[in-house]
Amino acid sequence: MSFVAELNSLPLSAxxxxxxxxxxxxxxxxxxxxxxxxxxxxxxxxxxxxKLLEPMGxxxxxxxxxxxxxxxxxFAPLYLSNECINNCKYCGFSRDNPILRVTLTVDEVMRxxxxxxxxxxxxxxxxxxxxxxxxxxxxLRDCVAALHEEIPSVSLEVxxxxxxxxxxxxxxxxxxxxxxxxxxxxxxYDDLHxxxxxxNLDWRLETPERAYAAGFRRIGIGALYGLADxxxxxxxxxxxxxxxxxxxxxxxxTISLPRLRPCAGEFEPLTHISDRELVQLVCAFRLMFPDxxxxxxTREPAKLRDGLFPLGITLISAGSHTEPGGYTGAGKEHIHxxxxxxxxxxxxxxxxxxxxxxxxxxxxxxxxxxxxxxxxVAKLIQSLGYEPVWKDWDVALTK
Amino acid sequence: MSxxxxxxxxxxxxxxxxxxxxxxxxxxxxxxxxxxxxxxxxMVTVALRRADLSGKKDPFANILEFIDPxxxxxxxxxxGAMNAEEAVRLARLAxxxxxxxxxxxxxxxxxxxxxxxxIETFRxxxxxxxxxxxxxxYINADPVLAKRLQDVxxxxxxxxxxxxxxxxxxxxxxxxxxxxxxxxVPVVVDAGLxxxxxxxxxxEIGADAVLVxxxxxxxxxxxxxxxxxxxxxxxxxxxFESGLGAPQETxxxxxxxxxxxx
Numbered sequence: 001m002s003f004v005a006e007l008n009s010l011p012l013s014a015x016x017x018x019x020x021x022x023x024x025x026x027x028x029x030x031x032x033x034x035x036x037x038x039x040x041x042x043x044x045x046x047x048x049x050x051k052l053l054e055p056m057g058x059x060x061x062x063x064x065x066x067x068x069x070x071x072x073x074x075f076a077p078l079y080l081s082n083e084c085i086n087n088c089k090y091c092g093f094s095r096d097n098p099i100l101r102v103t104l105t106v107d108e109v110m111r112x113x114x115x116x117x118x119x120x121x122x123x124x125x126x127x128x129x130x131x132x133x134x135x136x137x138x139x140l141r142d143c144v145a146a147l148h149e150e151i152p153s154v155s156l157e158v159x160x161x162x163x164x165x166x167x168x169x170x171x172x173x174x175x176x177x178x179x180x181x182x183x184x185x186x187x188x189y190d191d192l193h194x195x196x197x198x199x200n201l202d203w204r205l206e207t208p209e210r211a212y213a214a215g216f217r218r219i220g221i222g223a224l225y226g227l228a229d230x231x232x233x234x235x236x237x238x239x240x241x242x243x244x245x246x247x248x249x250x251x252x253x254t255i256s257l258p259r260l261r262p263c264a265g266e267f268e269p270l271t272h273i274s275d276r277e278l279v280q281l282v283c284a285f286r287l288m289f290p291d292x293x294x295x296x297x298t299r300e301p302a303k304l305r306d307g308l309f310p311l312g313i314t315l316i317s318a319g320s321h322t323e324p325g326g327y328t329g330a331g332k333e334h335i336h337x338x339x340x341x342x343x344x345x346x347x348x349x350x351x352x353x354x355x356x357x358x359x360x361x362x363x364x365x366x367x368x369x370x371x372x373x374x375x376x377v378a379k380l381i382q383s384l385g386y387e388p389v390w391k392d393w394d395v396a397l398t399k
Numbered sequence: 400m401s402x403x404x405x406x407x408x409x410x411x412x413x414x415x416x417x418x419x420x421x422x423x424x425x426x427x428x429x430x431x432x433x434x435x436x437x438x439x440x441x442m443v444t445v446a447l448r449r450a451d452l453s454g455k456k457d458p459f460a461n462i463l464e465f466i467d468p469x470x471x472x473x474x475x476x477x478x479g480a481m482n483a484e485e486a487v488r489l490a491r492l493a494x495x496x497x498x499x500x501x502x503x504x505x506x507x508x509x510x511x512x513x514x515x516x517x518i519e520t521f522r523x524x525x526x527x528x529x530x531x532x533x534x535x536x537y538i539n540a541d542p543v544l545a546k547r548l549q550d551v552x553x554x555x556x557x558x559x560x561x562x563x564x565x566x567x568x569x570x571x572x573x574x575x576x577x578x579x580x581x582x583x584v585p586v587v588v589d590a591g592l593x594x595x596x597x598x599x600x601x602x603e604i605g606a607d608a609v610l611v612x613x614x615x616x617x618x619x620x621x622x623x624x625x626x627x628x629x630x631x632x633x634x635x636x637x638x639f640e641s642g643l644g645a646p647q648e649t650x651x652x653x654x655x656x657x658x659x660x661x
Binding site for chain 2: 067068069070071120122152217245251252253291382385386389390391392393396399
């Protein structure tokens with residue numbers, strides 16, 4: 001029994017319909033509840049409840065402060081490689097995109113790590129495309145082991161693996177695993193994932209359970225909003241979170257709410273979730289799951305982020321780069337261009353990431369929207385009456 | 400007249416204040432420092448995972464610099480540990496980093512309600528007591544577990560009133576009464592005390608001290624809330640020491656009608 005069977009048994013279309021048909025009185029009743037079923041969650045994300053955003057926001061803020069305190073934790077993504085064997089229509093790293101690619105050596109990864117540590121980061125998320133040759137399990141293990149010498153909390157966002165393949169990464173010091181389902185809508189998923197192992201939705205869906213079995217203690221999930229109907233996705237994420245809280249009870253769970261950003265391949269979002277609806281979704285997740293971490297990345301612009309921080313967000317990235325070598329220029333020397341998956345001579349590329357006028361970095365996964373430095377964001381957090389927390393994990397817990 | 404209560408003694412060390420404060424969840428380290436001062440506490444607990452134990456004076460993990468070791472006994476806690484091995488490792492690391500050889504043993508594998516694991520807590524307590532630590536274990540309000548931990552040499556027991564950060568007060572009141580009745584070490588009610596009245600209630604039924612964090616840290620005025628808890632703890636203790644009357648079903652006149660027979 002895994003979440004696959006549970007997802008297949010959920011009356012998702014009926015729940016979406018319930019959400020769309022909810023009236024204000026019913027929404028008001030749901031918002032006032034003490035505990036929430038999935039049907040209640042459908043009410044919380046309803047257009048009707050959209051009119052109750054202020055009371056939802058107040059409850060969400062109070063709950064978050066009570067459970068997490070007046071603190072916001074920070075992390076940074078560190079991209080190891082943008083090589084990928086998958087073709088996903090919405091992703092800049094897709095195999096067939098003619099972009100500038102590189103896989104950092106462990107030494108280069110450590111250069112990036114030290115640059116992040118100097119900014120304050122004690123919690124780093126290692127991100128890589130899925131490529132068994134460039135991003136092998138042994139390579140990932142070496143990266144984790146090296147990082148763990150200097151960074152207490154190391155998480156991974158890489159191609160899904162078997163439980164047994166995860167164990168050496170946990171042993172090397174990785175404590176968290178992030179895997180976004182992208183979309184829970186099977187038809188949309190099939191259409192968007194045209195080639196590569198990522199085509200298998202169920203395999204990806206069971207990844208958090210395999211990661212938990214291997215000993216990861218922080219699990220991150222989420223949908224990528226902009227692919228399928230956002231209410232459908234949010235209901236699936238809520239059901240998934242509920243399942244994981246019951247079955248993977250020792251893991252700290254986080255939910256991220258990424259919205260699709262412009263990237264190589266120039267994919268246009270298929271669906272839309274407005275700023276107002278995104279805020280409503282943050283509050284709805286908080287009300288339903290008072291103890292689940294909510295993650296907000298630099299995909300969102302500064303003004304929206306600043307408004308969302310005190311409404312229920314507990315973990316944020318800041319000053320992020322989505323290209324390997326983005327923090328120091330590491331790996332510049334061995335960047336190559338690929339055309340339909342084949343390496344060609346590196347030349348001028350429209351997909352190079354500009355850095356201080358030198359357009360020589362590898363291509364990023366997507367364009368970020370909040371370009372402020374980590375220090376600027378930390379100051380902003382303080383001005384909101386919160387403490388920016390860099391370290392909340394000690395190496396002794398995972399070594 | 401001011402309230403002069405008996406001092407609290409834990410492992411041979413004397414404390415005038417019976418209020419222990421946690422240091423998490425504050426909006427800034429300065430706010431924490433000020434609330435500690437306002438509360439009159441003499442013992443504060445810090446999550447080791449938030450502190451720098453490397454000795455490198457990490458400016459991004461400098462919480463300990465805001466806690467004056469001359470004013471407060473710093474009680475390291477093992478929050479984040481999922482099992483005995485991790486808790487023991489953290490406690491040893493704290494001593495190596497120059498922190499007191501006292502430990503608030505917290506092992507809660509469930510990150511939602513942060514309820515303590517009795518089996519792992521007991522195992523870690525045995526090891527740490529043997530290694531010479533002064534061990535203050537955070538436990539569910541289980542009288543038998545409390546006795547077992549006393550038997551292996553723990554310096555206190557710290558039963559919860561309700562889950563950490565829940566503000567629900569003394570939901571475990573009846574079990575805590577039994578723990579207090581049977582205790583051979585001080586009983587510190589830890590967790591869930593959301594209002595000064597909760598703290599006063601714990602002290603009135605005979606708890607030796609209380610530990611408070613969330614209620615002070617997330618109050619809109621942490622300093623005033625710290626003082627409110629200080630007063631409640633003192634009042635509750637004074638009431639306990641003065642001999643509280645037992646609740647009765649019927650009224651009982653303050654000037655008895657049969658007084659003339661005396």
